[in-house]
Amino acid sequence: MSSTTIGTKNTNTESKGNLVVIGNGMVGHHFVERAIEQGLHEQFEIHVFAEEDRPAYDRVYLSSYFEHKDASKLNLVDLTTYDSSKIQLHLNQRVVEIDSINQSITTQAGEKIEYSELVLATGSYPFVPPIPGREHPHCHVYRTIADLDEILAIAELPKVKKGVVVGGGLLGLEAAKALVTLGLDTYVVEFAPQLMGVQLDAAGGEILKRKIEALGVTVLTGKNTQDIVSNTDSADSDANYLTMQFTDGSSLDTDMIVFSAGIRPQDGIIKNNPECGITMGARGGILIDEQCRTNAEHVYAIGECAVWNNQVFGLVAPGYSMASICAAQIAGNQEQRFTGADMSTKLKLMGVDVGSIGDAHGAADNSLSYLYQNPAEGIYKKLVTTANNKRLLGAVLVGDTEDYNNLLQLYLNDIDLPAHPESLILPNVEKPMMGIDNLPDTATICSCYNVSKGAICSAVANGAYSISDIKTVTSAGTGCGGCAPMVKDTVSYQLKTLGFEVNNDLCEHFAYSRQDLYSLIRVHGIKTFDELLTEHGRGHGCEICKPTVASILASCWNDYVLKPELTPLQDSNDYYLGNIQKDGTYSVVPRVPGGEITADKLIVLGQVAKEFNLYTKITGGQRVDLFGARMEQLPDIWTQLVQAGFETGHAYGKSLRTVKSCIGNNWCRYGVDDSIGLALRLEDRYKGVRSPHKIKMGVSGCMRECAEAQSKDFGMIATENGWNLFVCGNGGITPRHAELFATDLDTETLVRYIDRIIMFYIKTADKLQRTSKWRESLEGGLEYLQAVIIEDSLGIAEELEAQMELLIENYVCEWAETINDTEKLKRFRHFVNSEQGDDNVVFVTERDQIRPATDAEKSAIQVVELA
Amino acid sequence: MKQHTICRLNDIIPDTGVCALIEGKQIAIFRTKKNDLFALDNYDPFSQANVLSRGLIGGTMIVNETGTDEEVLYVASPIYKQRFNLATGQCLDDGNVTLAAYHVALNNDTVMLQNF
Ligand code: SRM
Ligand SMILES: Cc1cc2nc3c(=O)[nH]c(=O)nc-3n(C[C@H](O)[C@H](O)[C@H](O)COP(=O)(O)OP(=O)(O)OC[C@H]3O[C@@H](n4cnc5c(N)ncnc54)[C@H](O)[C@@H]3O)c2cc1C
Ligand code: SF4
Ligand code: FES
Numbered sequence: 001m002s003s004t005t006i007g008t009k010n011t012n013t014e015s016k017g018n019l020v021v022i023g024n025g026m027v028g029h030h031f032v033e034r035a036i037e038q039g040l041h042e043q044f045e046i047h048v049f050a051e052e053d054r055p056a057y058d059r060v061y062l063s064s065y066f067e068h069k070d071a072s073k074l075n076l077v078d079l080t081t082y083d084s085s086k087i088q089l090h091l092n093q094r095v096v097e098i099d100s101i102n103q104s105i106t107t108q109a110g111e112k113i114e115y116s117e118l119v120l121a122t123g124s125y126p127f128v129p130p131i132p133g134r135e136h137p138h139c140h141v142y143r144t145i146a147d148l149d150e151i152l153a154i155a156e157l158p159k160v161k162k163g164v165v166v167g168g169g170l171l172g173l174e175a176a177k178a179l180v181t182l183g184l185d186t187y188v189v190e191f192a193p194q195l196m197g198v199q200l201d202a203a204g205g206e207i208l209k210r211k212i213e214a215l216g217v218t219v220l221t222g223k224n225t226q227d228i229v230s231n232t233d234s235a236d237s238d239a240n241y242l243t244m245q246f247t248d249g250s251s252l253d254t255d256m257i258v259f260s261a262g263i264r265p266q267d268g269i270i271k272n273n274p275e276c277g278i279t280m281g282a283r284g285g286i287l288i289d290e291q292c293r294t295n296a297e298h299v300y301a302i303g304e305c306a307v308w309n310n311q312v313f314g315l316v317a318p319g320y321s322m323a324s325i326c327a328a329q330i331a332g333n334q335e336q337r338f339t340g341a342d343m344s345t346k347l348k349l350m351g352v353d354v355g356s357i358g359d360a361h362g363a364a365d366n367s368l369s370y371l372y373q374n375p376a377e378g379i380y381k382k383l384v385t386t387a388n389n390k391r392l393l394g395a396v397l398v399g400d401t402e403d404y405n406n407l408l409q410l411y412l413n414d415i416d417l418p419a420h421p422e423s424l425i426l427p428n429v430e431k432p433m434m435g436i437d438n439l440p441d442t443a444t445i446c447s448c449y450n451v452s453k454g455a456i457c458s459a460v461a462n463g464a465y466s467i468s469d470i471k472t473v474t475s476a477g478t479g480c481g482g483c484a485p486m487v488k489d490t491v492s493y494q495l496k497t498l499g500f501e502v503n504n505d506l507c508e509h510f511a512y513s514r515q516d517l518y519s520l521i522r523v524h525g526i527k528t529f530d531e532l533l534t535e536h537g538r539g540h541g542c543e544i545c546k547p548t549v550a551s552i553l554a555s556c557w558n559d560y561v562l563k564p565e566l567t568p569l570q571d572s573n574d575y576y577l578g579n580i581q582k583d584g585t586y587s588v589v590p591r592v593p594g595g596e597i598t599a600d601k602l603i604v605l606g607q608v609a610k611e612f613n614l615y616t617k618i619t620g621g622q623r624v625d626l627f628g629a630r631m632e633q634l635p636d637i638w639t640q641l642v643q644a645g646f647e648t649g650h651a652y653g654k655s656l657r658t659v660k661s662c663i664g665n666n667w668c669r670y671g672v673d674d675s676i677g678l679a680l681r682l683e684d685r686y687k688g689v690r691s692p693h694k695i696k697m698g699v700s701g702c703m704r705e706c707a708e709a710q711s712k713d714f715g716m717i718a719t720e721n722g723w724n725l726f727v728c729g730n731g732g733i734t735p736r737h738a739e740l741f742a743t744d745l746d747t748e749t750l751v752r753y754i755d756r757i758i759m760f761y762i763k764t765a766d767k768l769q770r771t772s773k774w775r776e777s778l779e780g781g782l783e784y785l786q787a788v789i790i791e792d793s794l795g796i797a798e799e800l801e802a803q804m805e806l807l808i809e810n811y812v813c814e815w816a817e818t819i820n821d822t823e824k825l826k827r828f829r830h831f832v833n834s835e836q837g838d839d840n841v842v843f844v845t846e847r848d849q850i851r852p853a854t855d856a857e858k859s860a861i862q863v864v865e866l867a
Numbered sequence: 868m869k870q871h872t873i874c875r876l877n878d879i880i881p882d883t884g885v886c887a888l889i890e891g892k893q894i895a896i897f898r899t900k901k902n903d904l905f906a907l908d909n910y911d912p913f914s915q916a917n918v919l920s921r922g923l924i925g926g927t928m929i930v931n932e933t934g935t936d937e938e939v940l941y942v943a944s945p946i947y948k949q950r951f952n953l954a955t956g957q958c959l960d961d962g963n964v965t966l967a968a969y970h971v972a973l974n975n976d977t978v979m980l981q982n983f
């Protein structure tokens with residue numbers, strides 16, 4: 001392939017000569033950005049030589065290429081910036097020689113160019129063990145987009161069914177995941193007795209192995225490959241392409257092999273030209289000092305090709321630090337030094353959380369190890385501390401990395417450990433968390449961009465008050481994103497320190513929190529938005545305060561939500577009593593309490609769906625969703641449903657959704673109580689109660705828990721002596737198991753407790769806060785909630801119950817009310833001045849049902865109509 | 868340039884919108900609490916659905932050219948919540964997007980689209 005040069009010659013320099021960069025990988029590119037920042041492009045003519053045929057891309061996310069196959073998604077280089085800064089990027093031009101005496105380099109094409117400053121950023125290459133047969137075209141490495149293209153091409157051959165990754169380290173497992181994604185029967189072959197030997201100890205490696213095997217990957221540890229035999233000449237056409245023979249006499253057939261057995265610094269230019277005089281490390285790599293200088297004058301090395309203090313850093317963050325330091329050096333600022341990097345890592349490997357901090361193996365003399373192991377859930381955690389158990393030296397986390405950030409801060413900042421270090425990794429105990437205030441200013445909050453607590457705090461002090469400002473100013477949180485929660489806490493902490501009140505205002509129209517507005521509305525008996533706005537707000541209102549206030553008004557008085565003065569407040573779903581879909585049509589979800597439904601009612605659902613040509617699906621909440629209803633069809637659909645005895649299911653409202661139930665003791669041989677009976681009673685009682693967020697319940701007839709009650713806001717499980725009540729569970733984005741709130745309750749007490757908890761939640765929760773987040777925000781935790789609800793420690797129990805009674809009394813089925821009101825029905829037309837429907841709503845048929853047409857399908861359909 | 872009769876003022880609940888079909892085009896007409904009227908395209912370019920008449924109307928303070936505070940009224944799309952200035956059609960969340968805005972007025976009790 002021929003080489004290309006992008007960018008124009010820089011004629012405006014102060015003519016300090018050429019600044020030459022070899023390698024346009026992640027670190028080489030980062031260097032160019034820092035160089036521009038330092039104004040080096042105005043002093044030097046910058047030349048970047050790249051061996052690959054494309055500008056730098058994000059190797060860290062390389063594997064995502066198998067999902068989107070779009071190289072541009074990985075691109076890191078904004079060519080217009082290179083161009084406007086007069087950077088000349090020479091793609092596909094490997095540098096083959098350095099002459100450090102005459103200060104010049106020579107490219108593969110024979111071109112020679114002189115340099116004033118030279119930066120080596122040649123990265124590393126995958127190590128392939130010298131096994132005979134490894135040259136077979138089905139043997140590959142995993143480093144560049146070109147490698148991935150070749151792997152893809154092989155995987156797509158019809159006969160290729162099976163793939164082996166040699167190497168069970170971090171990258172090997174990532175490659176294995178990729179082979180799984182490609183649909184191959186995947187094996188991992190590791191020479192060492194365990195997976196991820198660098199980061200994990202033996203026990204952690206074993207748990208990881210089991211978890212990965214559960215995902216269908218076969219892991220062979222302690223296997224040394226002796227030979228790779230090609231079977232292409234075999235008479236049997238079904239045979240696999242390759243056979244791997246191991247030293248223990250066993251063998252493994254496969255169709256392709258990906259080597260991921262570690263990396264080696266790319267030091268070829270120096271190794272092949274010893275006369276260049278640049279010193280290499282004992283085990284390869286280019287030796288550098290704290291200023292990233294090699295022993296040759298004006299020659300620097302950064303990134304994975306560099307060796308500092310006998311170490312190669314195979315992560316991008318230390319490479320970025322070197323790039324910044326090197327750019328500063330060349331610009332004449334010699335203060336910054338590279339003093340090593342922390343190699344702790346947290347990542348998800350094939351869906352398994354893995355974290356490793358510091359001395360994971362407990363190698364330090366006299367160190368102590370604390371272990372926690374939960375084989376049922378596949379969780380393993382280990383702490384390594386100093387002999388006096390005062391300092392954390394390292395940690396291993398497999399299966400659960402929630403404690404990672406906390407532990408990393410303790411480790412990096414040498415903070416005294418609490419009295420019982422094991423409490424840091426034990427589940428279900430109040431953990432001593434590292435508050436931001438306890439961290440020193442030097443504590444690294446974002447390791448991707450090496451941003452300290454101090455840097456974030458001073459950015460806040462200089463006016464970057466929002467997370468997005470902080471991202472722009474410091475880059476914190478813009479890499480892997482793992483530090484986002486800590487960045488947010490740091491900003492809040494600093495705002496508080498600076499004397500700002502951390503703003504809990506609902507929006508620009510109300511300088512009150514949701515809780516404050518709730519009290520105002522209750523205490524002053526406010527019934528409309530405008531009343532509240534005039535008395536306690538300003539301006540017009542917006543899409544945040546209007547639905548919030550609508551919800552509070554409904555939680556207090558339960559008036560019909562489509563009263564004229566309430567209509568304009570409703571969120572789009574409440575506005576038409578249905579969930580709006582992507583094409584502007586609506587879904588229809590009738591209530592099916594407890595999931596129990598008669599044959600007649602099922603038939604009605606079928607008939608309605610058929611008559612109006614709706615898509616039907618059983619929901620995750622034990623009922624039926626009818627999709628694709630045009631707004632103007634909703635009244636007719638609901639008229640039929642209401643006639644058949646259905647009520648609205650409030651799938652659109654922030655209110656009770658479903659009470660999921662198992663079949664219970666009427667039928668089930670294990671059932672100890674009537675779960676359906678309780679579910680019906682609860683669904684009937686709380687239907688239509690508007691709350692800060694949706695509420696879901698579940699009732700199981702025995703502890704086998706078929707209704708998954710413990711994942712709901714309220715879960716009831718029958719016992720021999722009554723009901724166990726679990727509260728504040730959640731599925732969704734952040735699942736949380738419900739906690740056991742009270743045991744063996746009789747039904748009346750149970751209902752009373754739920755009444756109280758729901759009203760207390762409505763009274764005190766923030767907007768759009770599910771019960772799980774609310775419960776976590778309650779100071780005093782579960783015990784506090786139990787005290788308020790069971791012991792009535794605030795003396796409000798009676799009031800809460802009375803408020804709930806009022807809501808229950810005022811319940812109306814919103815659809816039954818709406819279809820009987822001709823004024824209301826006027827709104828259910830697409831056009832105010834025509835009976836037509838929206839011609840942009842177009843369906844196609846898939847699996848015998850409708851679905852919205854895609855744009856391409858729509859234009860195809862239109863073409864047919866025109867023709 | 869033609870005038871079009873759309874509906875009676877009372878056909879629009881204050882602080883909400885309706886959609887009108889004018890010469891085959893879908894126009895969202897909004898009535899504010901103060902009975903001011905606005906008209907924009909009904910097509911939401913972000914969701915590619917004809918839904919803007921069903922959005923919530925909101926207001927936000929901006930500093931105008933003369934340096935004084937002014938409340939801009941907008942409609943928030945019911946699908947992905949992008950906001951559009953009712954008077955100009957300018958999207959407040961993406962400077963590159965502007966909807967067509969139309970002139971709409973009240974003639975006695977009748978809502979009229981003008982200069983269409
Ligand atoms: C239809 C259904 C999926 C299905 O086909 O099974 C569904 C569909 C929607 N879900 Fe769901 N969810 C459905 C069961 C669930 C479940 C399972 C369950 O309830 O057991 C969950 C996890 C359990 C939980 O909520 O704790 C679930 C977690 C969510 C979430 C995340 C909530 C969270 O706290 O993280 C959202 C987003 C939100 O509410 O903000 C959501 C939001 C939505 C919305 C309303 C999104 C939207 O605004 O358009 C979907 C439209 C529904 C419609 O048009 O009718 N849906 N959704 C299920 C309806 C159940 C029902 O009968 O009402
Ligand atoms: C699959 C995968 C996943 C990874 N995941 C992570 C992760 O999660 N976190 C993390 O921190 N790191 C990760 N890494 C490592 C990270 O990608 C590297 O640390 C980073 O790319 C190093 O940057 P570099 O510029 O030093 O080297 P490279 O990105 O390798 O760039 C070096 C460039 O120099 C070129 N070059 C070499 N010799 C010459 C020459 N003589 N002339 C011209 N050009 C030359 C090469 O072709 C290459 O393009 C991952 C790596 C891989 C492969
Ligand atoms: S939870 Fe118990 S009663 Fe209910 S179906 Fe399962 S086994 Fe039967
Ligand atoms: S730690 Fe990765 S973005 Fe901050």
